[in-house]
Amino acid sequence: YWEVSNDLNVSVSGHEPGKFIFELCASHARIIIKAPNGMYLKAEQNGMIQAICASSRQATQWEF
Numbered sequence: 001y002w003e004v005s006n007d008l009n010v011s012v013s014g015h016e017p018g019k020f021i022f023e024l025c026a027s028h029a030r031i032i033i034k035a036p037n038g039m040y041l042k043a044e045q046n047g048m049i050q051a052i053c054a055s056s057r058q059a060t061q062w063e064f
Helices: none
Strands: 021-024 032-035 040-043 050-052
Touching: none
Parallel strands: none
Antiparallel strands: 021 032, 032 040, 040 050
């Protein structure tokens, strides 16, 4: 399961499901993800994903 660690990194080593919320963007082919800590996810080019964005405008948009 996905989890947010103490350093706000997202990892896949959780022991229980977490409540991540998927929100549709205006383009309808993209989503942003809100973590259980209330922050939005931001992805870096090195593969790191962190739950650090207070605003949805700063969050990474994923295409589906």
